[in-house]
Amino acid sequence: MLLFAPEMNIKKRLLDSARMARAIRRMAIEIVEKNRGTDDLMIVGIRSRGVPIGERIAKEIEQMEGLPVPFGIIDITLYRDDLTTIAPQPVVKPTKLPEPIDDKVVVLVDDVLYTGRTVRAALDALIDFGRPKAVMLAVLVDRGHRELPIHADVIGKTVPTDAEEVIKVKLEETDGEDEVLIMEK
């Protein structure tokens, strides 16, 4: 979740377009290596910015391996643990999975791993659709400060941050350009 106060300043540019592209390509390679191929693989992007990143990873894998990888979208709004404290609530959008997840290796994809609560919600949502053989987590940026025992299997960029800082991920598909910024008050 990204909330920006107007007085936030750019502290550092973490990734530009070329470095982001390389990070995503490397993440795709790591996923295929860890899975020893593309058998049973399914990439699932967490709304909203996990979706374009997941799509790019799926495309990279397809180019590398010459086989399409099923890609799905998961909406975690209804599984959040902060529904009673956030406002206004995010609009609920459909979850779209291309095929049953039973016995698949599902790779959840998100932009930033922070407290781990989004991933917790995504796991709960995923389990309601079936019983995957395994679930992996791939994130573009791991910024630390976990509040739950969750870790990523594949990481684009690890960066230590202060709690006051905000990681802003911009993507061509949603923001018109590719870059990752560290913002601070």
Place this chain on the structure above:
Amino acid sequence: MRTQTSALRSKDLLGIEPLSPEEITLILDTAEGFKEVSERPVKKVPALRGQLVINLFMEASTRTRVSFEIAEKRLSADTLSFSASGSAVEKGETLIDTAQNLMAMAPDMIVIRHKHPGAPKMLADRLPASIINAGDGAHEHPTQALLDAFTIREKLGRLQGVNVSIIGDISHSRVVRSNIHLLTKMKANVTLAGPPSLMPVQIERMGVRVVNSLNEAIEGADVIMMLRVQLERQGKLSFPSLREYYNTFGLTPERLRRAKEGVMVMHPGPMNRGVEIASDVADGPYSVILEQVTNGVAVRMAVLYLLGGAHMAE
């Protein structure tokens, strides 16, 4: 009492009349997300976990009550339903007393159907719970209008500029009142037809067109919405006979031939087959009557979620 901060301005859904076009669009957009939940292997999400919803049905209902109950269960709310018969209402308890006693059990939301217009508002003004109107007399039935709009938008992709003809017993219908409010707010074109004895005078003031015959209403319509002849609300018939009603305002396959290609035939149910609608039409290729029922669950989930799903603790 909690502070309401959802995107809907009111803590209650008492009717379509107080809603803005933006609020209507939000409910319909949210319902799209919820429709998918009903198609999952596990048809349940934890959004309203730990919340208590009381369904207070003081008037007969199957479809609406069942639809609300399913919607509540799919959102993981705790639910409790009761009707007038078999409750303390039969012993002479007033609505306010019933409600205050229920309130002492701390429900988060109350869904109410009542024969008297304004009964939901009376509760809304007195109780901190969110009140959802599931039909009050001939006043409003907001979730029905929302599910009708959802069904139209799903098929045609829009509401603006859509020609909707509503035919039948206009006077006694809360469905039509909610639909007129909703469709005119969303800039659809509404045409009404029905027996003059069941057509309120000056209804044109609500921004609708009134025509005299069924054929005029069918011509050019994208959507034909047939209303139930509400025998129980009339005391005595406002027209000579059911046979004559069918001959004048019943939707038959022959009459439907005058309609546009791909016209949608809707009915809020329960149908009187052979009175306002022929079986061949109700079960025919243009009928979306059962889709309306399916969509009703998604729309009610959206309303429950928007009113109860996200609010700040005090």
